[in-house]
Amino acid sequence: MVPLQVSMKLEMKDSPGQLVAALTPISEFGGNIIAVIHQREPDASSDTLGVQIVLEIEQDRLDALVAAIKRQGVSILRIGEERLLYRQSVIMIGHLIHTDIGDTIDRIDSTGFAEVAELNVQMPAITEPSTALITIKATTRSEMERALDLLRGVAAEKGLLIVEPLAEGER
Amino acid sequence: MRIAVLGLGAVGKGLLRMLAAKPELGLVLTAVADSSSACIEPGGIDPAAVLDRKSATNRCGTQGLTAEQVLDSGAFDVLVELTPTNAVTGEPALTHMRRALALGRHVVTSNKGPIAAAHAELQEIAAGQGVALRYEATVGGAIPVIHAIRDGLAGNRFHAITGVLNGTCNYILTRMDEEGLTYDQALAEARELGYAEADPTYDVRGIDAAIKLVILANTCWNLGVVLDDVAITGIDGLTVDALRLAAAQDCTIRLIGEASPDRGILRVAPRVLPRSHPLVIEGTLNAVMLSTDMAGECTLIGKGAGSVETASAIIGDLLAIRDRYVECG
Missing domain, CATH: 3.30.70.260 (ACT domain)
Structure with a gap:
């Protein structure tokens, strides 16, 4: 579909x-x-x-x-x-660069159904965690959900904190 | 209606102050206990005199008398259980509440622990005895959210509950957002103002919000969920940059409790919300949004803590019990 x-x-x-x-x-x-x-x-x-x-x-x-x-x-x-593209932004916090941000992006891009459309990384002092706004594009809502699931898995594996948007209205 | 109060901390004192100030409510104090004393007077006790005695001697009554003896006396219609209680195990309040209910007495409490840990069991004892168990003060301070779920929105199907359930976290996030403070700075400020405990772990790691979410979820759906069922992420890992990046999109970050059995969600986590969202509230306020089939979305906002604010919730419960169960003269 x-x-x-x-x-x-x-x-x-x-x-x-x-x-x-x-x-x-x-x-x-x-x-x-x-x-x-x-x-x-x-x-x-x-x-x-x-x-x-x-x-x-x-x-x-x-x-x-x-x-x-x-x-x-x-x-x-x-x-x-x-x-029709769905776009969703999430905030990621942690040692983004040292946990290979290139790999984090590749894991989304290589799905074929979703891609990282934008990335804004803020890096304070070298020892402190950095923060990024990452925007994902997907074709359908369910593919977006799969992409976010994948990102949650990557974050758990790399010890990153994800702050997701609160979906508006349920039905 | 005769009431016994166990526990004379900030909430207990606030309640006694209001009982003294509002004799027209017809709530007669017949027993009171703190950690080292108690006072039992079936004819009625002057709450103002108890407060004076407490501030002069740090005891509310006769040394050596205990909460157990208050319970044994049976000289009350409603037990108001406010003892300092472990929020996870619910003790010692849970034991007090079981005993009072088994004696056929109504119970009103501000203690989250016993309600989160044993809601179904306590409710069952209460139903068996034909008495009430009410706990408005456990969630959202003065906000009448439990009344709204049980009475005001009765007959609705609840799709979801989302809410800002911890004022300490909301204060910290508001200050990080508005003033660009770091998490540590905002926490230090919250401590100075008395909004955060010396050990803030329980608040900032999302545990307090999760316990309240459990209470709300069990009130709505009665599925017997417990604290361990909640996926919890606190606010202690948030950076100022996270709030700045959200702000650049006209959004901000709040600690949100979210429950929806339909979607298999029971979690507490910091979330990004548009500034226009009804749950984006300032400072130590709390808010709960109830999503229902008939009423649509209904959001309640109010003071989440404070001794008189909590007394408001307790008195609301007491009067609801009086109106429903007790013939009053």
Whole structure:
């Protein structure tokens, strides 16, 4: 399951019911509409309506969704997609450099499903523990959870303290 | 309603001060004991006189009389158990509470140890005798969180409890965040102000917060969890840089207790929270967020310690017992 964030530029007849007809298939295919932006042409004589929509959908359902929208008589002028990325930052404290921070990063990067996107290391005096903000990117929430689990294991092994964010709202 | 008070430390004194100040509550002190003396007077004792005697002689009553004799007298409807008690084993309070409940007396306590270690057992004895066991003062000081769980939010399903359960840690983290103090500096300051014990281990290593989390979890779900079930990380390893890095993201760090049987979580650890989060509170305050099915999220914030604040929680319990069990005139 790879969720995508998709942006589509649609063109439809400027008549009642057209927008609903264009949007209905999205929920039918399990998509989640993030934004609908009307782009009324300045030329008032035009009888078409331009609409930009941003939605999330599973990658393997996108083609079927595009076909369904077209069947509603709506033209898709442009479509852009990108892999939806989850980002999560955690703070790590300890002897980060002496426990081979390169290896810590590699352990995440080599999973293939998650990577370290950012690292900000603060190093005080040489004998004191250093502190880092480490930002991990993953494609799905469950892969993020796996990456964090891996990081917890690495931290336990290297004697590092991890301060994780408190997830907001549970359901 | 007749009450017996065991233990005359800061909390016991605060309670007696409030009993003296509020005679209209109808709570009659009939017995009191400290570590070296006791006083039993079925007709009623003047709490102000006990406090005077205590400050003059360091004894509340007759030398040689003991808490056991107070219990034997049976001259009370409710035992208020406030003796200095080992927070992990719960003794000697646990023994006192078992005896009072077995005698068919209600019990109110501020002692965390016995509630964390033996909640289910004590609750069972109380139920068998048709009496109440109440312990509002064990968690969050003056905050009526146990009342909220049992009464105010009754009928809800609880998804999770998250909270700031230790004022000492919250004070230290607030000062590290606001003033850029190191952990050692902030701890030294907390000690000077009387917010931290000479040996702060129990607070800063997260043990106190974990014991309170156990009490809250057992109150919500009755799953019989114990201190050993909690994954605990304290705040003593935190650096100023950690708070700075969090601040750069408009976040801060607080020691958070988190329990959610749905997700298999029972832990106390420092966590990164957005500054706008309801659990980001200042200084020695405590806060508990209850996540429920009907009420959604409900957050209570208030003073987590102090003798009069704790007396407030104890008196709330006493009056709840009076209203539910005792016909009052």
